[in-house]
Amino acid sequence: MPKTTIAYFDPLGVFAEIKDELKSKLPLVNLHWNPPSRPLRSIPSLDVELVEESAVTQAAPKHQMLGISSSPYLKLMFVKCEDSETYKSSIRAMIREWLNNNVGSIRDPTEWLIIHYVPSGGKISSGNRFKSSAFDKIRADFNSGSKKDRCIQIRREYSSELEYMEVWSEAMTRIKEAVLEAFGRRVDLYEEEVNKIEAKKNVLGWNFGTFFVMKEGLARSFENISLYEDALVLYDELETAFTTTTNLKTVSYFVSSIGFDYKDAPPLSLLEVEADSQWRHQIMSNEISLFDFHSYLFARQARLLLQIAANSSTPSIAALRIGELYLRLRTFLTEMQGLLQENRKNRFMVAEWTYNVVNEFLHETSWVKDGLSQQVSEGRGELILLSRKALETLAYPRGWKIEGVLAEISLDDDGDDGDGEEKVYTPSSDEITKFIESSQVFYERYRELTIAASAQFELADRIRTVNRLSAQLALLDYQLGNYEKAYAQLENIPSLYSRQGWDLITASLLSVHVQCLVKLGKNDSILLQALELICHYKYLSPTEIETLATFIQEYSNTVPASMPIDRIFRTSVVPYVNEPSLGKYSVTVEVRGLIESEFQFDDATLTLHNIHHEAEKLVLRAKSPKISGKGKVLIECTSNKFVRGQFQVNSLVLSRNKLSLVKNFDEDPIIIEFFALPSSLWAKVRISDSCKLPGRELVVELHPPTETDEKIESCKVSLTSLTPGMKLADKNTNTPEVSVQAGVEVTTSEVSTIPFSFFAESDLQKIKTRATVSFTTSKGVFQHVFVDEVDIALAIDVTVHDFFRLSKLFSKFLIVCKKSEPVRIWSTKLNGSQDFKITETVDENDSVAFPGGAVSRVYSIAPTDSAKSSSESLELCINHCYVKDECAAVVWDELERRLQEHDLSRYTNLVRTLAASFQYDTYSYALKGRFRILPSSAKAVPKTSIFDYVAPDDRANILALLTQLVEEEFTEKPLATSKQLIIPVPLPDVYVVHQVEMTLPEADHFVIGDTISAKIKITTKETWATKGLDYDLPSSYVYEVVSSENWAFSGKRRNTFNCNEDNEFGVSLVPLRTGKIPLPKIDIYAAGRQSQPKMEIDYRNAGETALVVPEFGRLTINF
Template sequence: MDTEELRSRNPVKIGYYDPFSIYPKIKDDFEKNFPLTNLHLKFELSQPLKSIPLLPVSLVEEVPKKQDIIESDDVYTRLMFIRIESIDKYRSQVRPLIREWLKQLVFKSRSSWMIILFVPHDTKDKHSSLIKTSRFDKLRNDFGDEGKELKTILPGKLPVYDGARCFKLSENEIKMNKTEAYNGLLSEIKVLLISSFVNRHSNFRQLIKENKQHSIGQFMSMLNLADLLNDMRLHQDSLDSYDKLFRELEPLVQQNPNYFNLSIDLPSSFDSYNFEESFDSVNLEVSFVQKKDINLFQLSCLVFINQSILLQSLANASSSISLASIYMSRIYQSLIEFLNDLSRTSPNHDLREFQYSVIEFYLNLPLAQRLTSSISDTEESKAQVRAILEFRAELKLQQRSILIKLAEDKNYCIRGIESVLEEISLDDNQSHDNTQQQKPHEFSNPSLLACLKEKSDFFDKFESLTMDIIHDFMLCSRSKSIDVLSIDLVILNYEKQNYTQCLEILKDSYDFFISNGWNFLGGILLEIYIGCLEKVKPQESDEVLATCLKLFSCLVKSKSGINSYGLIKTKEQIEKLYEKINGYSLKQNIKVECSLNELFKSEVLLYFNADESTSRDRYYVNMRLENRFGVPFMFDRIELITTDQEGHEILFRQENVEISSERNHTIKLFTNSFIMGSFVPKRLCVSVNKMLHFVLDYKLVPSIRFNDSTIDPNASTNHEIQEMRHCTQAQSMLVFPNLDKFRAQFYSSKAMNLGSSNTLLKITNGGNRITDLKAKLFSTTNGLKINDTELEIDSLEPNEVKDIIIPYTYNFDNKIINMRAQIEYFSDGEKYVFEASYDINITLPISVSVQDIFKEDFIYWKFQIGTSIPEVPIRILDTKLSIENDKYSIVEPGIKLPELIAFGEQSVSTFYRIIPNADCQVSDTDSLDLIIKYSSLQEECEVCMDEYVIQQLEKLKLSRYWYLLKDALISKMRFELNKYAMDNIIKFQNGTELSTLGEAIIHEFVESIADKKILVKLLHDVLFEQEVPVIKKEGNILSLHISVPVPVIKYLQIVEYDFERNDKYVVGEPINVSLRVKTVNRWSSDEDSEKSQADEFQLMLQNDDNWSISGFKRKIFRHEAENEYSLETQLTLIPLSIGKILLPRVSVKSSEKTESDEISMDVVFKNGLESLLIVPDVKSITFAF
């Protein structure tokens, strides 16, 4: 419909009865006031006011005749034009006509009505002024609101309508003022119409409520309500009602199938087809009233037609282009749904030409063409009509699909895809066209006749229609849809053998489909692309290979549903494609890599396993490979590179790998390299041949390299538990040794020489004889220098153990050092690598101090032995002092000391007496050797744990997990060492923490579920249930060798009081003593002996309140070799106190003349601790008050 038709369509009917031919006299002037404007109404008091800005009306003449009650008609108001020449003629002629009109037309249809009395200009309303009742009054008395004639026509309650029942129209008033005269009549007609609208609306609403849901009666009432709102020009309300009707159709048919006729009667011709005028609603209304033989097809079409007309009306009345575009786009969107529903509900009917013609009709709507013709190049202009353009393109797509199906009836088709499947040499079997010849369909639509006349006409129409769709999509920025449609042009060009143009279009398009998950279509296009490449650019082998690989990946994407490209390919076709890939790859000059994930699903099981099927030092990891192609493959090799945080790499490999057509495969990848630590996959490479590799590069994640060091027993394991949980998330692989394979480990030396630095490298061979062992030693500890960084061993027999001392130099305070070894060796002509890294605590667990006590003829040595780590007691097993020559004699204690334990603040002491032999000259180079044998209680407990756990693992046949438990768990055990020292019982301080850590380690690094359960139970039993037996092993004994220098002093001063010994002495009585000093220089070196004659000494008696001394208190003397004593003098001592009193103290030091020479000297005071018993004088009595 055009704009004017939309405004004037379906006017509201006003019936009129004109028995006296009055209406022709006023028709022209009266109808100039149509359409009516500005009608306002409320359906209910609670509802908002609704306005009808413009209401087209049409007056239709009616003649009363006998008929049944009209339930619903399209005449909303009825008018009767009369004139009264006299009262007598009124009674005899006019009144009977009015009664018949009301009886046969008005009251049977229940419409509003009004009688219009026309008074000609030559007629008076009253014949005489004496008569009070006029002709109009008489009319009102008979037929007004309370008219006496009404109840005789229709007994009972009359329908209530607003407005006047009688209206007087004077010809003289018309001549005087037409506008005013007609405005009064028009106002009354508006009131009548509004009253009729409201009454009908209320009646239909009531019927909808009263009728059963999904019943014919309810649907008919809903349809009448929608038509009423449509007639009233309440477009949006009417549209909402028709939308409900459209949704109600399906449940209506399901509930009432017997009332419907499913036949479809299409027009005999679609030439100049007008869909909106092609169906008559009269027969349909009769069927509804009769409740039988309701044609569902016609009903569906009529509901949609009314929807579309309403949307056109809304678009026509819209205030902006963008709003009108939205309404028009909804028409197209609803049309697509409507046509699809027809196809779905009528599968046995050929509706294609009908659908094509309907789409053509709506695409040519004048309003739609007017809107789209307003597009300019500005973005704002495009945005305003974007909605209509988008759905217009979708509608054209559906029209194109119908065209393709109609063309197939004439054997017109675009065979591009089929040709590609045949021509591309992926399959030897050629497809054959078995399409049966069908009888051509006779078309009546002129455009269809034109485009299906010849095959070339169909191609031209297909191409032009596709270009139109692309143009619309370009204007609304549907780039993805444009790419899809471009493919149709590709296939068309392929059909025309225009391969070069196909290549240009396909160059980027196929990748778009694959990247967006459209693998089926993307795969088909790739086949076309390969076919074009081989025809246009056969020399471009690299591009053909790359495209074949992309096509190969499409086979395994979206394996289910219609999007699966692989479902249409046979095994033979897949094998042919793989052979083509293999062949083209060998033509390449450089290696080609492509993503493994796009072809195969792979998983590396991060569990490091020793190959127990052989005695060779070989290890492996398992990988899973999922073959989604369903055909067998042969690969040159598969390699896996793993790496740790420091960049060390382990390469696992398997040569000549063959996998069957089965889906799941487990492959072992082997290595002869062993590097301790925590590793993650870095790269997995499946080599098809020397030039083509399927590669997976892993994103490197933080891994945990287990510290294989001697752990401080007081360190908390909480941090390690957190690290282990992180490691579980990171999926790292822990590489640890195996008891049956070659291994090497660094230890602290068992025998230590004080002042020297060395560690022990223990090499344990596996079950094979090895040769040409070469080891490179190094350390990551700053400042540490290994004396000899390389060592070689010609051969080692099976299971042979070699201990090698590794001396080093290190002068820093850090007590944790790192030692590493890279070992290469050969066995049966095959090379093996073993790398070990250990952090070693070089803290000496024992501390030793010595005290020198000089005597005239010998020396006492007192050694105090303790632990340097207060929390770790040590067990002193034996001490021995020895000398290599006979210069000195060593006297040991007469009683052999038992094994003693030195705790943190409780050391162990031992004495030795050193006697120089005759004629022995002491030298400052003389030394004696002290050897202390001891053991650490921490290590004793660890050795017991080691032995016990190994025994249990061997019983369970799980000894392969020993080093996993040892390095990651047992080395972190903290024992109750005091309890072990006292009660010889092993208990754990951190059992709960170890249990948590151990379970995390086991669950992360043990693959077998059964092994996990056994190991977790063993761990629990060891920590909480079973008692670990205590064993003593010689290998646990440590020794410390100390070269103890003989002390050298220049002088030994021996001081002695000589006097007459009595049992007691009397206070106040003098005691005569001789003070002697003997100077000995036998403990001096040779050089000191030569200079001893020149030295002077000073002797001093210290003040003592218990004694009164007569004689000197300070005296200088010199050592003279010919005299026995250097000093001998007489003194008198007078005791001043009673009781046991120590003799006065004597000090000897160098004189002031020689003090600066710093003479080494020691003093032995023979009477230093001697005391005399002093008693009171009994001859005198002393009183104290």
């Protein structure tokens, strides 16, 4: 590397006396350059080369152009003289001549200093204050007109060590300042010249070479002063400038040719190029080739990076710069190889040059330890691979090549060897010749380089590259017949490439792996690898595919294996349910092969789960499916189990022995509605048409199959509660939640009904049940499951009011709606018994109970002569239905008829779920006898999800039927839809009935304040007491006229009377107010008892009033 040059002129032999002292102070340390326009630069150490002036002058003539010349930064002149006379006579003239000839004639800015040496015994000063010393004379003559002190005095002897250190410290400081001064001036001068040249780059005839040399001179100035980073920046700018001007096609005349025209051998070194000054002269004169220019420029950049790394403060920082160097070197070699190949240069010579350059840089940077930086490890690995590729190229003419999909290939190689290129190239390098002298040596060297590169990439954490190199080693072993080693290395590598999407490489490696397994006889592993390989059928030949298909089927019984179906088949599930035979439901799966081979499987299994209850599964199977080539195959998967509801397809499995091909549908869910076909056996759970409180009953409605000759040999129905708070059977029995009815007879013509008693908590409005129908035919055992939601809420509420008379009881029943839906009351009946006679007081006609209103029924109840008990209960039977149920029945009858007419009856039960959601104008029907489906329901028809489960050919027809239906008006009357509610009506527990009547004198009115004589008549009977029982009834009672603000009393208000006698008492009343005044109330209670018997009072005057007027002739006015 160039050093900072300091020239000295020593005509008097001074340098020999101070040489040792001066060199001991070198190199210069702690220099600080702080120009106005740049940040501070610190130079820890600066190597200096001392050159005697005579040696410089005797050298070859220097190029005087800036950037080419290499003049010193500092010139020193050593002189000595002991007196002024000697100085005046000879020394002064000698100094002036030196300044004129050796300093003033240099174009590059250069500083100079005069060092006056005082030998032993010499005089330091004149000793006379009025007489100057020789050194003073020198300073006076050569410092005049200058602000700088260019004169330094060094003595042989010093009075103390301190004085010695001070003198030399000052001398070295002056030298450092002079060097930095000259450097700063050169930088300014070069920058000024560079800017001038660059400003003319658009002028015709602009010379890039001149610009390059000038700017390189600036870069070398930084380099000479050890500012390598700044020098590297300038070289990078030169590279950018060259690239820019090349793209603009303005430097075509700069280079003389492409270059690389070597006759025998390429250069062994790239770094030595930068030390040869001829390259700069060729650049200046536009005589350099393009290859040589790139080589020179990169060599300069590389040398600077090496210097920066060598002078780094820590090994880690040095490693980072070496990593950068490696990256630049790879880019440079790639570009040069492309340039030379494009220009048809001898590719074997290019390979040898590449090999030499890589080895040179690996050698130059070998001092950097492995593992310090990922960039270094990665760079070394890449360079080793470049070296390996070069070696492969050189071995190729000898027939030694690496086979396989991962073999290195040249994208620029068109198969032509180029002009003058020999088929067998003889390298000039003994090292290369040794490595390609035989196939064994070449393959071993290839392996060594691959292992070395892999080690570097492993340090760099380039796992993918390590895997690629391992795969290459495996392919090499396979090529050389080392099948065991190749098998071991390829065990995991193909899967790594598969995950990265390199399918062609994966297929090739797997193919080699399978071949290794076959050659080694590892049958247990062939199946798994063959499955993996056949997935890459696009990269396999038909013969290879057929062989793999044979392997898969032949070895399917060796080990358990699984693979996604979609790797070699395309599958789709047809989302519609079929019933190929009684009790057997099926779903069709379409399978289309992606390869031409034929596959025979043991069975196909389709698994589904209930979307509302994932634990419930449906499994459908097909036996011995066969898939032939790329044609479409329909596989009908069937099951003897049917569950009504919506199911999502989970998976499809094609199995053969221990092999399973699986497809999961989680990412692309398919929903299938399983609905019963009306021609099959199906069931429905509903509330019983007759409800006798407090008991409740559900009915499983079992519809027989209608289009089959199969006979159901046995049938069992079980019902399960799915609602908390609801139990089957009576509430007082500890029965399980499942109630079973065995031995159900199923006919072919009638709907069977199987009752199930249940108990539900009072707040439950709806319950969910699961009816399971298990039946047997000659073709097997079947199980069908039907889940229903049942509305168990009563439609009506009934209240009763009782009115007792001596011989009969009047009961008034009020019937009201429990919901916001009107209810039609078809009929009511109060059932009597042998002890009571029931008479209805009004005619029975159907009527409608609207929300907020009530329907009343009144019955007269009289005990018969033979009545023995009054404690028994009667039964009130009410036949009723929701008005909306009437509407629904009308609509459904019409819809079912139209479905049959259009041959769409198979969708009856599916459409039924939609019809159940319709809302109707029930008030219009209840009042006028006609109704329509509400618009909200009509608008929802096209958006309903049921069409997703209807075959495409039938969707339009069903939609048309429904659209037409929802727009019509209906006036028909439905068939019987009545439900019966039976309510127990217990008679009141009454032992005694008192009939009380108060009679007043016959008069139109009474005068206020006048006494009125009234009579109280009381009749008592024990008609309602159960005969034959001793109730310990009292024999006498007390009546009492209740005080009132309307009446005053005269006489007895309270009196005792006997039971079972007609009693009459008198009482005087005085009206206290005018108007229609209610008659006073009379209470009766048993005399002398704390506990009163159960009795009722029939007060005949209830609601009667007396007209009281003021006294005639008197009028009172209140103010």
